[in-house]
Ligand SMILES: C[C@H](O)[C@@H](O)CC(=O)C(=O)O
């Protein structure tokens with residue numbers, strides 16, 4: 001083996017359980033997840049030459065330990081590989097993770113194994129960007145359409161989009177690409193905020209935050225609903241009184257309702273003119289979402305979902321059944337970029353707008369790259385599209401997302417913006433991090449080691 005190849009050998013795959021005590025302030029709370037501790041399984045893939053790729057999947061508190069174990073169980077598939085061999089036939093490598101004969105049984109392609117896949121795959125994309133010295137959005141945009149397609153496993157989606165159709169869509173996307181890159185570098189990509197709308201926040205905090213983000217130039221806001229109708233009405237009234245009716249409001253129920261309940265509840269909130277109801281019911285209920293979408297159409301309310309959609313197959317069904325009008329891909333739930341690209345391609349073919357989810361550790365950092373690639377090289381537009389922005393945990397990243405005038409600025413550093421600061425890892429690794437030790441000592445959380 002040549003020395004260059006040996007330098008590119010994966011010599012270690014490490015995973016850390018990293019947690020933040022967000023439940024203390026009800027940050028990130030919704031009707032279903034009332035006390036989330038924003039967390040991640042943080043993966044580092046190390047090459048013999050010392051270069052490292054970092055990837056993560058978003059989790060909530062205790063669930064992290066299960067994902068960490070899944071990453072450990074799958075890491076043998078990455079260890080010892082020459083990383084450039086992976087990139088030469090990335091779709092095959094991706095399938096080797098998702099179809100590993102024994103691990104597959106506890107998925108397949110969903111839940112913990114798929115979250116672990118996402119963390120590993122995200123680390124490999126970060127590494128690819130670092131090797132080529134490009135931010136991932138640019139790496140994706142620079143790949144020839146044929147090469148880009150070679151990373152995608154089309155198994156199970158060819159009755160929605162074939163490889164040949166995908167190639168055509170990508171070729172179309174090449175037209176005007178350089179101009180759009182210029183626009184992106186200058187203006188960035190539009191975002192909305194959920195920060196003023198967490199369910200556990202008192203009214204005064206909502207008022208303050210809504211005003212703060214309004215003053216910063218935000219025109220699109222999302223608020224959590226679904227626990228108590230009278231409270232929802234009060235919260236929507238409050239937000240509308242601050243942002244007015246010229247700006248956009250969305251509501252998010254995080255899966256708490258039955259199908260009919262969702263329809264009835266939303267009729268009461270229709271007067272607040274929400275653009276969409278997000279996750280009205282179970283994330284697996286394609287036909288239920290279709291029923292809700294049909295019933296709420298006359299009220300001008302669209303259905304958005306996807307942050308807990310488990311894989312490309314379910315996204316395909318949502319699209320085929322016209323069960324969503326806004327497709328909310330999540331950068332860390334389905335199997336990483338390779339699979340997410342197939343969802344973008346299906347959404348493009350079906351004429352559905354992608355408005356990514358980003359409430360969680362590192363999700364804003366990653367998802368900006370994907371939506372920027374879409375703007376530059378696939379959909380060719382940001383019209384009617386917006387990426388979520390949640391102002392949490394960015395300070396722990398080496399290359400955090402940058403927002404100006406309610407737009408994500410295009411990242412310029414190499415990689416996927418997923419590298420966390422060593423001092424943050426030392427403080428928040430669970431349960432031995434210095435911050436956790438101090439919170440246990442203060443009695444704020446139970447120490448699991450006792
Ligand atoms: C538990 C998470 O904070 C969730 O509420 C995020 C979410 O639904 C969103 O950002 O949308």
Ligand SMILES: [Mg+2]
Nearest residue numbers: 252278279307
């Ligand atoms: Mg949501």
